[in-house]
Amino acid sequence: MPKHDAIIIGGGHNGLVCAAYLARAGRKVLVLERRERIGGAAVTEEVFPGFRFSVFSYVVSLLRPEIIRELDLPRHGLHILPLESTLTPLPNSDYLAQWNDHDQNRRELARHSLRDAEAYDEFGLMLHQMARAVKPLLAMAPPDPTSLSFRELLGMKRLGEYFKSLRKEHFYRLTKLLTMSSADFLDEWFETEALKATKSASGIIGTLLGPRSPGTAYVLLHHYMGELDGVFRAWGFAKGGNGSVSAAIAAAARAAGAEIRTSAPVAQILVKWGRAIGVVLENGEEIRAKLVVSGADPRRTFMQLVGEKHLPAPFVESIRRFRFRGSSAKVNLALGELPDFTCLPGRGPHLRGAISISPSVAYLERAYDDAKYGEVSRQPYMDIVIPSLIDPEMAPPGKHVMSIFVQYAPYHVNGGWTDARREALGDTVIDTLSQYAPNLKNAILHRQVVTPADIERIVGLAEGNIFQGELSLQQMFFLRPVPAWAKYRTPLRGLYQCGAGTHPGGGVMGASGRNAALQILGTA
Amino acid sequence: MNRAIVIGGGSDALVAAQVLARAGREVMVIESRGSSLEEGWVPPQVLRELKIEGLELDWPDPWLTVPLAGGGRLELRRDMARSVEAIRRLSTRDAERWPEFCERMARLARFLEALYAAPPPDPLGPGFALRARRLGRRGLADLLRILPMPVAELLDDWFESDALKGALGAAGVLHLLQGPRSGGTAFRLLHHHAGSPRGVFRPPRSNILELLRKLPRVELQGTEVLRIAVEGGAVTGVVLKDGRELAASLVVSSVDPRRCLLELVEPGWLDPELVRALRHVRRRGVAARIRLQLDRSPGFSALALAPSLDYLERAYDDAKHGRVSQHPYLEARCDESHRMEVLAQYVPYGADCRDFSESIVALLGEQWGDAQPQHVEFLAPRELEEFEGWPQGQPHHAELSLDQALWMRPVPELAHYRTPIEGLWLCGPAMHPGAGIAGAAGLHCAHAILGR
Numbered sequence A: 001m002p003k004h005d006a007i008i009i010g011g012g013h014n015g016l017v018c019a020a021y022l023a024r025a026g027r028k029v030l031v032l033e034r035r036e037r038i039g040g041a042a043v044t045e046e047v048f049p050g051f052r053f054s055v056f057s058y059v060v061s062l063l064r065p066e067i068i069r070e071l072d073l074p075r076h077g078l079h080i081l082p083l084e085s086t087l088t089p090l091p092n093s094d095y096l097a098q099w100n101d102h103d104q105n106r107r108e109l110a111r112h113s114l115r116d117a118e119a120y121d122e123f124g125l126m127l128h129q130m131a132r133a134v135k136p137l138l139a140m141a142p143p144d145p146t147s148l149s150f151r152e153l154l155g156m157k158r159l160g161e162y163f164k165s166l167r168k169e170h171f172y173r174l175t176k177l178l179t180m181s182s183a184d185f186l187d188e189w190f191e192t193e194a195l196k197a198t199k200s201a202s203g204i205i206g207t208l209l210g211p212r213s214p215g216t217a218y219v220l221l222h223h224y225m226g227e228l229d230g231v232f233r234a235w236g237f238a239k240g241g242n243g244s245v246s247a248a249i250a251a252a253a254r255a256a257g258a259e260i261r262t263s264a265p266v267a268q269i270l271v272k273w274g275r276a277i278g279v280v281l282e283n284g285e286e287i288r289a290k291l292v293v294s295g296a297d298p299r300r301t302f303m304q305l306v307g308e309k310h311l312p313a314p315f316v317e318s319i320r321r322f323r324f325r326g327s328s329a330k331v332n333l334a335l336g337e338l339p340d341f342t343c344l345p346g347r348g349p350h351l352r353g354a355i356s357i358s359p360s361v362a363y364l365e366r367a368y369d370d371a372k373y374g375e376v377s378r379q380p381y382m383d384i385v386i387p388s389l390i391d392p393e394m395a396p397p398g399k400h401v402m403s404i405f406v407q408y409a410p411y412h413v414n415g416g417w418t419d420a421r422r423e424a425l426g427d428t429v430i431d432t433l434s435q436y437a438p439n440l441k442n443a444i445l446h447r448q449v450v451t452p453a454d455i456e457r458i459v460g461l462a463e464g465n466i467f468q469g470e471l472s473l474q475q476m477f478f479l480r481p482v483p484a485w486a487k488y489r490t491p492l493r494g495l496y497q498c499g500a501g502t503h504p505g506g507g508v509m510g511a512s513g514r515n516a517a518l519q520i521l522g523t524a
Numbered sequence B: 001m002n003r004a005i006v007i008g009g010g011s012d013a014l015v016a017a018q019v020l021a022r023a024g025r026e027v028m029v030i031e032s033r034g035s036s037l038e039e040g041w042v043p044p045q046v047l048r049e050l051k052i053e054g055l056e057l058d059w060p061d062p063w064l065t066v067p068l069a070g071g072g073r074l075e076l077r078r079d080m081a082r083s084v085e086a087i088r089r090l091s092t093r094d095a096e097r098w099p100e101f102c103e104r105m106a107r108l109a110r111f112l113e114a115l116y117a118a119p120p121p122d123p124l125g126p127g128f129a130l131r132a133r134r135l136g137r138r139g140l141a142d143l144l145r146i147l148p149m150p151v152a153e154l155l156d157d158w159f160e161s162d163a164l165k166g167a168l169g170a171a172g173v174l175h176l177l178q179g180p181r182s183g184g185t186a187f188r189l190l191h192h193h194a195g196s197p198r199g200v201f202r203p204p205r206s207n208i209l210e211l212l213r214k215l216p217r218v219e220l221q222g223t224e225v226l227r228i229a230v231e232g233g234a235v236t237g238v239v240l241k242d243g244r245e246l247a248a249s250l251v252v253s254s255v256d257p258r259r260c261l262l263e264l265v266e267p268g269w270l271d272p273e274l275v276r277a278l279r280h281v282r283r284r285g286v287a288a289r290i291r292l293q294l295d296r297s298p299g300f301s302a303l304a305l306a307p308s309l310d311y312l313e314r315a316y317d318d319a320k321h322g323r324v325s326q327h328p329y330l331e332a333r334c335d336e337s338h339r340m341e342v343l344a345q346y347v348p349y350g351a352d353c354r355d356f357s358e359s360i361v362a363l364l365g366e367q368w369g370d371a372q373p374q375h376v377e378f379l380a381p382r383e384l385e386e387f388e389g390w391p392q393g394q395p396h397h398a399e400l401s402l403d404q405a406l407w408m409r410p411v412p413e414l415a416h417y418r419t420p421i422e423g424l425w426l427c428g429p430a431m432h433p434g435a436g437i438a439g440a441a442g443l444h445c446a447h448a449i450l451g452r
Helices: A013-024 A065-070 A102-112 A114-138 A150-165 A168-179 A182-187 A193-203 A216-224 A243-255 A298-306 A313-321 A361-372 A419-434 A452-459 A511-521 B011-022 B044-050 B080-088 B092-116 B126-133 B136-146 B151-158 B162-170 B185-193 B208-214 B257-264 B272-279 B309-320 B356-365 B381-388 B440-449
Strands: A004-009 A029-032 A044-048 A051-054 A080-082 A085-089 A095-099 A236-238 A259-261 A266-272 A275-281 A286-294 A328-335 A354-357 A381-385 A400-407 A444-450 A495-497 B004-007 B027-030 B064-067 B073-076 B219-221 B225-231 B234-240 B245-247 B250-253 B287-294 B302-305 B329-334 B339-345 B373-379 B424-426
Touching: A004 A013, A004 A275, A013 A029, A013 A243, A013 A286, A013 A511, A029 A286, A044 A243, A044 A328, A044 A444, A051 A400, A051 A444, A065 A511, A085 A193, A095 A102, A095 A193, A102 A114, A102 A193, A114 A168, A114 A216, A168 A216, A182 A193, A182 A216, A193 A216, A193 A361, A236 A243, A243 A259, A266 A286, A266 A298, A286 A511, A298 A313, A298 A495, A328 A419, A328 A452, A361 A381, A361 B309, A381 A419, A400 A419, A419 A444, A444 A452, A495 A511, B004 B011, B004 B234, B011 B027, B011 B044, B011 B208, B011 B250, B011 B440, B044 B440, B064 B162, B073 B080, B073 B162, B080 B092, B092 B126, B092 B136, B092 B151, B092 B185, B126 B136, B136 B185, B151 B162, B151 B185, B151 B309, B162 B185, B162 B302, B162 B309, B225 B257, B234 B250, B250 B257, B250 B440, B257 B272, B287 B356, B287 B381, B302 B356, B309 B329, B329 B356, B339 B356, B356 B373, B373 B381, B424 B440
Parallel strands: A004 A029, A004 A286, A029 A259, A085 A354, A286 A495, B004 B027, B004 B250, B027 B219, B064 B302, B250 B424
Antiparallel strands: A044 A051, A080 A236, A085 A095, A266 A275, A275 A286, A328 A400, A328 A444, A354 A381, A381 A400, B064 B073, B225 B234, B234 B245, B287 B339, B287 B373, B302 B329, B329 B339
């Protein structure tokens, strides 16, 4: 008899969530992480002495509240600090700010457009309704619409009944939202370009699509589904960086009895008679278990760890067609002083929130145009935060860390990623940002540039896609990662998936890990 | 007062008028201009219901000629084996995949045909689910995956030849302000495929309008409707351009819904939410039309100039930023008397089109050899709006994107042809299935009116 009930491949947040739930149910769980640290893309690293960065993912919002509650994460060290605002600096030295404070926000919007200020609340309410309509689906193992088995038919029937229980207008709005582009969707509500652009940017994150491409409105909603303390669209920082999210989940898993091994790269999933029976590590060590759960992305799991020969041909074909196309990069800066924005000089509350370089929808589309043909955007979209202002322990006293999410930096860049290209990307980002904050160049002490190729190499995400696979309509819900295999199961008995390549997808959400565990335990 | 008035002269309006007349209504059709929309597939239900005979389909063979970059042409024919041979010269892998691709797309097209033969489906209804099930396991998986896809991804899944992918991809963006890398364009390709045999991805032209106009029982009036009169929430008639007022208890409009409900009717009659939804129906014309006469045969009957998906995408990039495509995609058809009609995409509404017509004729000139063009007529979307009555030059009245299709066409509240104004109904290209499918929206609308 194998010593372990389940081996979990990958100590990313989903793998850890899955481990925690299995361990809590009394299973003997072993988590195997390739790197020397746990967390996957949710890690905090001291990249430069004294400067700590959430190297990859950098904010928290999508983490499911039921996971925080059920795993009692605050007790295990999770502490979330709120992000209060979003600032969009404009090329004409003006700006658009969105504040959490209702009245302040309304005054600011009215400065740009009275109509938009009027529409804002109604828009928020509508998105709230949509998020509520989708929320139950997040915790669901999607039924297989192509199957005729009783169980799946029943699942489809329940799904149909759920949609029927929604108000008709809500259902229609949802179907429109699923099929629209985020820019068209926002055009229906607002007229201020910077507002539309900043909001529609949520719809392009992690995809190689522009804001005018249908399907992006759903991604916008996906990013809106973050709940903190019951408030939708609340974003925050984990104190200590995103690594502390992983650490808290790992602590919960360990407390429940899970074993976590780092520097234990899995080379192969052992298959015998159509069943996964364990794994082989790169050093040749064989570990057997009743179940293997892979938190790696579908391509790595099936094409690399399992191998085509153990899988049915149509399944392999579908996995090959699953699209990754990483499109985003990160630039992490150690700063000697705070950036000074021309539009809002000096230190102020605006620096404590997010800063979005998205002056217009056309700007985002132009950024996308470059990427479509394999180039880094000449003027990229950026989402910037300065965690050291909220959590001073991230940088030495008086100094700061800045995290810049950059899009588009396509994985499939013409000529491939090289050191020179990486540095050129860094320069592009700094040059673009300096147009809004001219002191930036002189404030930089150190710079780290993380390309999609780096994300793939370091974290293991295929093509550097931050969602373990594009979150497009044809790769969602019962199609994620492939039709008929969206229930965390695989064609091999004893092998499950728990990564973001399964429903409901990426962001530091944890839902895939939880759903997978509940499927395995048969309590979903 | 039992009179019914049908506004518009397209196939939907005429079919609706005929069905109502056959049910005993006195029907008058008011058309300001003869429709010259290229009518595509005529669903058999329309022919059966009106007992129309003598339908002639103009289906060129090869149905598409594609000029190749290195000289020579790819000719796609109805005969599968000959198409395979033609494709083999570009890529043996693509040639081997062509029959299966055609088979799988045809299966989905048959599914769409069934949906188009009826009013918009209820996505949650048992009928829709059962019909989808009948596609089989792989068919259903294909459907769910392909409908929201960019046509470029679909084609990249199957083929490697740029020429083949460009020519097929073009059908995915026709009359859409989207590029082949935009979501929902694979659906557009399937829509285009509906009604065509396996392996043919261009709809036929037909003489359906001519046949419909010859049918008796319906009075045709050549004038324009200025206003639809409404009293107490119910339609009372129409006011014509010449000042005449015609009383009617039933008005069926094939005018685009946005204009019909926001301009022909006092918008005060409508719920503000509906007014807002209507204002956001997207109906941007993107194609210019060139008609010309050649003095001899150009050597093809249907030609697509879209050498690759990137070429199409770049053409779209220009339009997205408000400019005419520097390198447009062209779709040309030529009849036996060498009359040619060309669609040039993308030409955004109101964009500056100076010298564009000449550049298109020059581009085509490379394809038609020694033939000489005469009587070149160029109409940009703005002129098409004026002469053809297409809103912003969009012949489909509402762009056929996924969020404006099926039960969302043109907006969910109006998808079942009925309007909140009693006695006012909608048919026309903006209604399901619309967009180049002749007469079906008219048929479903009339059936809804008659309670069938």
